[in-house]
Amino acid sequence: MNGERHTYVLELILALRRQGWLWTEEYIWHKKNCYPGKWPNRFRDAWECCLQFNKTKKFKMFQDAVRVPMGGWAETRLKSLGKNDVVRFDSRVGSGFGKNIANWLDRDLAYPTNVLHLATETGNKNHSASFPLALPAWFIKLFTEEGDWVLDPFVGSGTTCEAAQNLARNSVGIDIKQEYVDLARSRLSSVKLTLFEPGEQYVANNGKSARRLHRSKHS
Ligand SMILES: C[S@@+](CC[C@H](N)C(=O)[O-])C[C@H]1O[C@@H](n2cnc3c(N)ncnc32)[C@H](O)[C@@H]1O
Numbered sequence: 001m002n003g004e005r006h007t008y009v010l011e012l013i014l015a016l017r018r019q020g021w022l023w024t025e026e027y028i029w030h031k032k033n034c035y036p037g038k039w040p041n042r043f044r045d046a047w048e049c050c051l052q053f054n055k056t057k058k059f060k061m062f063q064d065a066v067r068v069p070m071g072g073w074a075e076t077r078l079k080s081l082g083k084n085d086v087v088r089f090d091s092r093v094g095s096g097f098g099k100n101i102a103n104w105l106d107r108d109l110a111y112p113t114n115v116l117h118l119a120t121e122t123g124n125k126n127h128s129a130s131f132p133l134a135l136p137a138w139f140i141k142l143f144t145e146e147g148d149w150v151l152d153p154f155v156g157s158g159t160t161c162e163a164a165q166n167l168a169r170n171s172v173g174i175d176i177k178q179e180y181v182d183l184a185r186s187r188l189s190s191v192k193l194t195l196f197e198p199g200e201q202y203v204a205n206n207g208k209s210a211r212r213l214h215r216s217k218h219s
Contacts, residue, residue: 003041009049021053025114029135033119050116050139065141067109126183127157137163144169158184 013023027050034046104110121132136159140150146168152160155173161184164171175181 009051013051016053021055022057023051024054024059025052026050027052028115029131030115030117031120032117050135060143060145062142062145063111066112066138068112070104070108070110127180130157130159133159133163133166136160137167140164140167140169155184156180158187161188 017023029048029050031046031048034044037044116135116138118132118134118138121130136150136152140160140163144150144167148169150160150164150169150171151174152171153174155161155175157180158173161171161173165188173181173184175184
């Protein structure tokens, strides 16, 4: 914009921090299949940043839920461990998070980095800026448990809500445009919704709601 990059992301971070939010992490979504383009003064962006804010230092995080196969890295880097790799040491910034790469020698799964390599999805969802299902799915798995609530205040075509439902989370989507609310709703209508716990028996309660009768022995 006007010959330089926009600073709105930086300003957003500072504004939220002023409101008391902790800027906990920044993830990069690397768009693996980004198509080429040419601009006079820069190259095409092939990434977007995903900012994490929390209200408190302690928050739910299920790192095991997003572990990835060790892959070729285990075959190459781990087999030629250097002196620094086998000695635990604290990072230079004094974060207290030491590393001991040798600990990972016999493992099949590793924790991912904060760079997510995901292709954009080109399927027609009638929304120009929809993101791949795997993107919200990754964050939902990382930060929530089954039955938790997920809120997307910019729901667009409803990708976040679909990912949430696929993972047995509840979700709420909001959009300023009614057409996108309708689009998201229609996308979710094919998903099977379970109102009550399977295996339970219910009776009507004055026509208002249902009341659980008894717990099934088979549930
Ligand atoms: C980048 S799109 C989200 C796309 C979505 N992640 C998907 O996969 O389809 C952003 C959405 O935010 C909506 N939006 C923009 N400003 C808004 C506001 N002030 N309140 C609610 N929704 C807004 C836009 O209409 C648009 O659908």
